[in-house]
Amino acid sequence: MSDRSVSRPPALTFPDRHIGPDPAERAAMLETVGYASTADLMTAALPADILTAPDAPAPLRLPEPVGEAEVLAELRALAARNRLLVSMIGQGYYGTVTPPVIRRNILENPAWYTAYTPYQPEISQGRLEALLNFQTMVADLTGLPIAGASLLDEATAAAEAMTLARRVDKGKRSVFVVDADVFGHTLAVLRTRAEPLGIDLVVADLSAGLPDVDAFGVLVQYPAASGQVRDLRPVVDAAHERGALVVVAADLLALTVLRSPGEFGADVAVGSTQRFGVPMGFGGPHAAYMAVRDGLQRQLPGRLVGVSVDAAGKPAYRLALQTREQHIRREKATSNICTAQVLLAVMAGMYAVYHGPHGLRAIAERVHRRTAELAAGLRKLGVEVLTDAFFDTLRVRVPSRAAAVVRTARDLGINLFFADEDTVGVSCDETTTSEHVAAVLRAFGATTPPQTGDVPSALPEGLRRDVDYLTHPVFHTYRSETAMLRYLRRLADRDLALDRTMIPLGSCTMKLNATAEMEAITWPEFAELHPFAPLDQAEGLVQIVRDLETWLAEITGYDAVSLQPNAGSQGEFAGLLAIRGYHRSRGEEQRDICLIPSSAHGTNAASAVMAGMRVSVVACDSGGNIDLADLRAKIDAAGDRLAALMVTYPSTHGVYEETIAEVCRLVHEAGGQVYVDGANLNALVGWAKPGKFGADVSHLNLHKTFCIPHGGGGPGVGPVAVRAHLAPFLPNHPAHTEAGPHTSAGPVAAAPFGSASILPISWAYIRLMGEEGLRAATEQAVLAANYVARRLAPYYPVLYMGRNGLVAHECIIDLRGLQKRTGISNEDVAKRLIDYGFHAPTMSFPVPGTLMIEPTESEDLAELDRFIDAMIAIRGEIDRVAEGSYDRADNPLKNAPHTAEEVTADEWKHAYSRSEAAYPVPSLRASKYWAPVGRIDQAYGDRNLVCACPPPEAFAQ
Ligand SMILES: Cc1ncc(COP(=O)(O)O)c(C=O)c1O
CATH class of the missing domain: 3.90.1150.10 (Aspartate Aminotransferase, domain 1)
Structure with missing residues (x-):
């Protein structure tokens, strides 16, 4: 037309x-x-x-918009307000060098970042192969056979492992034992996730043996948060004797030189892959991993890439075992994970492809050597180093002097970890130099440069790795940059992303991710901040957080916003926890029923269960609207147990339901709270505000309405927005009190401000569009x-x-x-x-x-x-x-x-012509995308589950 x-x-x-x-x-x-x-x-x-004024749009009090050049100048000014110190804080976040070929050709390449989740596998073979590399890397390094295609962060992955262990135990026991030497934020997230499910966390020093409790699972960190490397065998054996599953939170770089969790007999391994080339980004996004032993694969949360065959019988990749997922099993799902961290998993997997096993081991050995030099230097100074067997992290005892040492180090340009008044933590990483080591020693009191000489390894003899890993050719083939560049290009060419075609996916809002919005995320001032760095070093990024909180509150009509959740599903969980906290604060603990329309997105039901609620499904009428008679009946049946109604607006059927205001009123009259799933906010911005038409809480998907690209299935940001009465129950974080109210149920993500480094994207979008642009x-x-x-x-x-x-x-x-x-x-x-x-x-x-x-x-x-x-x-x-x-x-x-x-084969057996097959409309002759594989046999792949890179011979027919 x-x-x-x-x-x-x-x-x-x-x-x-x-x-x-x-x-x-x-x-x-x-x-x-x-x-x-x-x-x-x-x-x-x-x-x-639902309009704020009759026949008129909703006013948006936002700053006057600016152009692309101005927005970049503003972002540069904000970046300049961050102060980049060398981070030796550790705690799961480490300096890393993103190979430029990966940065430019994946992270900054729309062919990768504008792709969608690979639900249509025939047009997703490139990213599926990249994810298979990731899974193979994780499986090899952890020594466990099956790894998923990423989770949101290490702390939530640990929580997912806890609930996996409970499912395996069939809910018989309620105790989960956690070693005292795990990251504080991991423990905090475990607490948030355990409480609504009635799981009792028992925290104990497991180096002294398992406590005498009947637990369904045990979590240890390896190396421990303090840096100490311990033999896991006694804990694993003791736990297995009692029928408990063992989860090991393991550092992948350490696993290149240390025995793997699988060798110790662990059932599950989780962790972060951040230090495999993904910048710290003030907390994210990064890909977490989970790997399991044989027999647990159907319990894995999140997506799993597997190998199947296409119509011609050739190997082809696709997502496996999807029947476990929330969009099918809803409240019986293994977890609520939907959007994960695909782009970052692709980067981490490619970091392993780029370096190969020998390169990774060399990096790990260098990191370890620096740490050993530091330990030797400290001991020479007469300072007590508490960690005797370590990989990259030391705990150093300086009675009553910890604050002073941390302060001096900061003056020398280095952030250390303040463990307590008497103890400082120091972690080395790929970027640590001998100058950094010397500066740290000075902070501890050294007056002369350290003597560099040979220092012995502090990796315990019996725990050193002697099993090969990353033996697949993909980890040995792309060593030259030319080869790597072409490999990345070849994979990207197999996929359809927004850089080639519209992606008209309902419920996903695959809109433009403008280049100007994307520019800032790789600037070092945003990318290289540690999430626990003092906030006065992150002023610019904190300003972006505060601006976004204010603007999103204005756009949605709510009073307070938390940007911590790393995906819509986590925003749902946080919002439901706020509702739970509110009811409890009023002495109404019994309110535990969540009404959810039958048309709801699967994550809604799964999140409600995670928040300790029971799901009651409300019918929809033939027009797709909530059946009001059924809603009334379900409200009556719930009585004073009604906690909430969760409803998507506009509905998942793509219509503005007429009765939404009445629905909100009915729920409120019965003492319930209204959760409006804001995934479809792109149909409301500038016209109607959920916080004003009757809802109490919403999550938004910044990776839909506010232009964060989907990255092939993540990253995402799922802010939760609430009315004032729920604000005291928004997430907080132990590392920064400024992250949320002390009255909250705790953090829902590992980092205080979630995936902070991609917030400049949404910030830039709102700044560029302004009130009129957003409404338009x-x-x-x-x-x-x-x-x-x-x-x-x-x-x-x-x-x-x-x-x-x-x-x-x-x-x-x-x-x-x-x-x-x-x-x-x-x-x-x-x-x-x-x-x-x-x-x-x-x-x-x-x-x-x-x-x-x-x-x-x-x-x-x-x-x-x-x-x-x-x-x-x-x-x-x-x-x-x-x-x-x-x-x-x-x-x-x-x-x-x-x-x-197929179309160019010598033989053509079909009853229609080749040109009808390939060029059904003339415009395709000028520009044609060729699917790299034919229709994929889904069932075959599930029957013959293969979730690691197949050998090259498999393709050589
Ligand atoms: C209506 C709805 N709610 C919730 C979600 C979950 O969001 P996320 O994938 O970011 O976890 C989605 C995702 O597609 C959705 O469409």
Whole structure:
């Protein structure tokens, strides 16, 4: 429909660039939808009682927007307010050198960072291979056979391991034993996660043996938080004798030189992969890992990449064992993890590919040597070093002098760890130099430079690693930068990300991640801050945190915001904990029932269970709306046990439900709290505010509405926003009292401000868009969805519509009728879209047999029309199946996607032509994406579970 030859007006402001269609295109779209203006469209679509003023948008008190050059200048000024000292704090966060080839070609490369979670495996082979490298690396180093494709951070991974152990014990016992020598923040997160589930944490010094309790699991850290390296065998054996599972929180770099948890017989290993080339970023994002022994793979939380075969019988990658996940098992899920840390896992895996086993070992040995030099220097000074067997961390006793030593070191440009009044912690890392060691010694009182000479290793003889790791060729092949660069390019070329095509995934808001928004995240002033560094060294980043808290509160109509949660799911958990804390503070402990509509996202139910609530499902009517009669019945049945209702708005069906204000009122009248899942906020910003139309708490997904890229399945930021009465129950953190209220249930993430280093992205977006730009984005997102719905309606039934026959920011098209008549399913359409060069819309959520399309505001009319034309052409193909001119089994839809190899093979056995297979529309001849594999057999991969890199021979048919 659009004519590209007509010249576009110049883009004068950033919103002109963020919003795809220009004014003429918008006018054409409005005409199709039948409205004179986007404001008219919004007032027709939105229920009047959620607007702050009749027929008018919601005012947003935000600073006047600036342009791209100015926003970068402002960010530079904020960066300059951070002070970068050398970090030797350790505690799970270490200096690391990101190989520039990885930084530029992954972290700063939209082919990687704008990709979506690999649910459509045929267009995700590149990142799936990269994740398989990550899994293989973790499995090899931990000595455990199966590793997942990343978790959110080490502390939450430890909590996930705790609940895994409980599931294995079938809930029979309630005690989980934690060694006293674990990171303080890990223990704090374990406490937050244990309490609502009725798990009793027993903290004990396990070097003295297991306490006499009947526990379902035990957690030890290796090396311990103090740096001490202990033989784990006695703890593992004692725990196993009592039928308890053993979880080891292990440092991967240490495991290149130390015996692995698997060798000790551990059941589960967890940890962070941050120091494998991922900057500390004031706390994140980084990928945590979990690996398990054989027999526990079905209990693994999060995603797991496995190997299967495609239609031609060739090896192909895809996500395995998805039936464990929250989107299927809901309240019976193994965890609520959805968005994880894919981009960072890819980086960590590639760090291992880049260095190989010998390179990693050399780094570890260098780190250890520096630490040993430091220990020797300290002992020479007469200072007591408490850690006798260590890898990279020392605990040093300086009675009553710890604060003074830490202060002196800071004056010398180095941050140390203040353990207590008498004890200082020092950690070395890949970036530690002999000058740093000398400066630390000076802080402890040395007046002359240390004597450098040979120092003996402090790795205990019996604990040194003698088992090979990373033997797969991928960890030996890409040593030259040319080879590495081309490997990364080859993988990226296999995938479809936003840099090639629109990704119309409903519920995911795959909008533009503008380059100017992305620039700052790799600046050292943001990237290289330790999360526990004193806040006066992080003034610029703290200002970004505070600005965002204020702006997000304004946008959502709430009173307080915490940016700590690392994903939407963690925001849900934090929000539900706030509700729980509130009820308890009023003596209403019994309120434990959470009402959740049947259409809800799976994470909602899983989070409610984690927060100690019982889920009661509320039915939806045939229009997809909450069934008010059923809601009333469920409220009555819950009585004074009603804790909350969790509802997504606009609904997961993509409509503005008319009754939301009434729903909130009914729940409040019964003493419950209203949780509005804010994943769909892109349909509300600048028009309606959940905090004003009746909700008490929401999480937002900054990786949807506020432009943090999806990274192929993470990172994410899931801030939780609350009304004032819930503010005392927002997350806090032991490392920084400024992170949250002391009245809270504790932290929900390892770092005080969560994934702080990517907050500049959302900060820049809001700063660039301002009030009008943000509102215009919402209006365009709604216009685009209605345009797509209107144009596709003659070809595919649009399932749900709200007021005046309008949808919100996404629409669901129903393939079930067509499938009944022709056998062509929504999956066939999704795979055929790949042949047309598109990423499929969301499949079968929230309704099986459907596709949910969310075009977002960032796609211009030409791209929207290209997609619509593809869908119409596909409908024509379905009609040919119906008419019988295509065979029901052998047609371009059932056989999609078609690979180049298949289409160019000497033999072609299909009843349709090669050009129909590959070039169904002429524009593909100018630019064509070729799926690297054919349709993947999902069931085969689960029956033959392989979750590590297959040998090269597997591909050599
Ligand atoms: C409606 C809804 N709620 C919650 C979530 C969970 O968010 P996250 O994946 O960031 O954990 C999603 C994610 O897609 C969602 O669509």
